[in-house]
Every structure is written in C-alpha cells, then in structure tokens.
Amino acid sequence: MLGKKLVTAQKRGETRALCLGLGMVACSMMMYFFIGITIVPFYTKSVWTTETVCKVLRATIEDKVLCPDSKGSEDEGVCHYPCLQVWVNLTASGQEVMLYQTEDTLERNTKCSYVPGNSENPKEVQARIETIANNFKKYQTFPCYYDPGGTQTNVILSRIYPPRGLLFTFLWPTLMFTGGCLIIILVKLSQYVSVLSAWQ
Numbered sequence: 001m002l003g004k005k006l007v008t009a010q011k012r013g014e015t016r017a018l019c020l021g022l023g024m025v026a027c028s029m030m031m032y033f034f035i036g037i038t039i040v041p042f043y044t045k046s047v048w049t050t051e052t053v054c055k056v057l058r059a060t061i062e063d064k065v066l067c068p069d070s071k072g073s074e075d076e077g078v079c080h081y082p083c084l085q086v087w088v089n090l091t092a093s094g095q096e097v098m099l100y101q102t103e104d105t106l107e108r109n110t111k112c113s114y115v116p117g118n119s120e121n122p123k124e125v126q127a128r129i130e131t132i133a134n135n136f137k138k139y140q141t142f143p144c145y146y147d148p149g150g151t152q153t154n155v156i157l158s159r160i161y162p163p164r165g166l167l168f169t170f171l172w173p174t175l176m177f178t179g180g181c182l183i184i185i186l187v188k189l190s191q192y193v194s195v196l197s198a199w200q
Helices: 002-045 103-108 122-138 163-199
Strands: 050-062 066-068 076-078 083-090 096-100 141-146
Touching (some): 002 163
Antiparallel strands (some): 050 141
C-alpha cells in the first residue's frame, strides 16, 4: 500500500514538473516572439552602428524654432521648449554634423538635439536643457555613433537598443527556455529509470 502511494506521488510530481517545464518553454517562445516584433525591428532599422569620437564645436539654445506638429502632421509651429542645437566635429570623416540624443530624437524633431517629453514641467525642461548645454561645453570630447553607409549625415549620442542591450534582452527568455528543457529532460529520464526498475 505504501509503495503504491509513493508511486502515485512520484507520478504526480513528474506530471507537475513536466507541466512546469512545458510552461517555461511556452513562455520563453512568447517572449522571443514579442522581442522579435518590437525590439529587433528598431535595432535593425538603426543605421548609426559605428562608434567614433565627436568633439563639440558649438552648443546653442534657440528660444523660437519651428517644430513639426506633435501629432505627426507636416504642419509646423513654434516649439513649446527651448531648442538645444549641438554641432560636433566627426572624427571619422572630419565633417561638421549635428548631434542628436537618440534615433527617436531625430524622428521627433530634426531641428533640435534634445526633445523633452510633452508632459514635463517647462521650468524643469529649461533647467535640464541648460544643464545639458553646459555639460557639452565642459566635456567637449565623447563617444558617438554615425552611419558608415552615409545614408544619415548626422550622429547620435546613444543608441536606444545597443548590441549589448539586445543580447541582455534575449538572455532571460534563453535562460527560461534552457531551464524548461532541462526540467523536461530530467522528468523523461526519471520516467525511463522507473520503467527499467519495474522490469527488473
């Protein structure tokens, strides 16, 4: 009687472990799919792939600059924030180009190097932009990214999804997938050993 209870408990444990392993594999596949349709396209779309050194030529703040409409239309109006414009010397080519914070900054406003959020406090935005401008004047040499193919003649300060960040994004679903597979293999091995023991 005790032996049967132990066998029953073992089978239940194996079933639960197998469900856990299959669940981990299924979740990891969903995470891979989500990453593949959201993050990977942004990474492959970016042409600023090569790192170089930029040297600040000038950093100015313009109070009244025409900006694209926030809703995405082609209409232009005066920006609701001070427009920071940073021009740098690209060491790789010696050209004078405009610096943007990220790829998204260029898409939102091609005339400003930094674009704050729409809901931010105007005074805080003003103070932050002045701080950024002062930092550029203080630290004039820094790493930046440019387009080696020449499609874009400007540079960005940082990439939204750098290669290291993309690898880190894939790390968690990979660990979950590996763990799930290991659990399934161990359950199958346990079942195989139980069958062999029963025949002996």
